[in-house]
Amino acid sequence: MAMALRWYSTVVESTDHKKLARWWAEALGWEAIFETDEESVLVPPWALELSEKLDFHQVPPGMVFVPVEHEKSGKNRLHWDFAPHTSDDRDAEIARLVELGATVIDVGQPADATWTVLADPDGNEFCVLSSREQ
Template identity: 75%
Template sequence: MALRWYSTVVESTDHRALAGWWAEALDWTVAYASDLEVVLVPAWAEELTEALPFHRVPPGLVFVPVDHEKSGKNRLHWDFAPHTSENRDAEIERLVGLGAKVIDVGEPQEATWTVLADPDGNEFCVLSARDA
């Protein structure tokens, strides 16, 4: 038996706003929203979920409210990569235009990734373009 990666939960002092930011950044869909949580899923996943076996359904992102601000560096972060047919630098500019910030966490000069933070300060990376 294997577990299915069901979701990643992100705490925020404004869970609705942060979920909206990530929905736009990833082009994902709000599957459920309440005062207790906002659930995002890839748009294509909604179309396929009924047809996929339980263990093949992709994970979602769940945003929940908390009273405290983020403090310190994340111990877990997301890596995102554009396809080789896309302009990586333009994608980083788009994310910054949405409210992300390019940050320095001590990555090496020759790093093939760029570290950013979402509007709540959660770190994530945009990797070099990939084709698989």
């Protein structure tokens, strides 16, 4: 097998990295496993128990939030896509995210898009896709 890299984490810069990490932990139902003045680390709760059983390359990525002095400017060139399961209420999930502090935004998506674009409290774009089985 060819050597491959493990997607270890996604790093997000923020002027208040602890607050934004707590927001994402609530939004995703993830756990903060480390928090200092230099970084806050989130992982899926099931990843902690599975990481000991999985091969290194199969362990899912986490999210790392780090402090910066500057505010976000411009549209992200990279964003997350999240999908609800078909048994979930997609509209209720979007409403929950908005209640937590997300904003529904327009980045030029078509009017009949099957996804909804939102921004987290720091303005980082992400999408809630149509519901799916897999």
